[in-house]
Amino acid sequence: MTRTPRPGAPVRGSRTGRPIMAALDLLGRRWALRLLWELHAGPVGPRALLSRCEGLSSSVLYQRLAELGDAGLVARTEAGYALTALGADLVRALGPLDAWSERWSRALEDPGAREG
Secondary structure: OOOOOOOOEEOOOOOOHHHHHHHHHHHOOHHHHHHHHOOOOOEEEHHHHHHHHOOOOOHHHHHHHHHHHHOOOOOEOOOOEEEHHHHHHHHHHHHHHHHHHHHHHHHHHHHHHHOO
């Protein structure tokens, strides 16, 4: 199993482990963002996560959940896996990036709509 990225420790793209680089390393792992996104509405069990994420293997699911748990973003509850307060903060912080990505998509579809 790979080590969970942590601020202050070397991560992909940063020998010093700047917090933003550690976060991007963690979020850049296969399925990490999708799992966070699927958990934003409330706890979800592993079977439901697998069915919502077509192509996700159970081994990768459990590896990502372990990493996200080690990072303090996800916790196992009686109702399934759920975002922690820190994980919910992250999903809210991703909202502006999601909005930007929609604008980017529209701009690529209509080059005349690009600003600048």
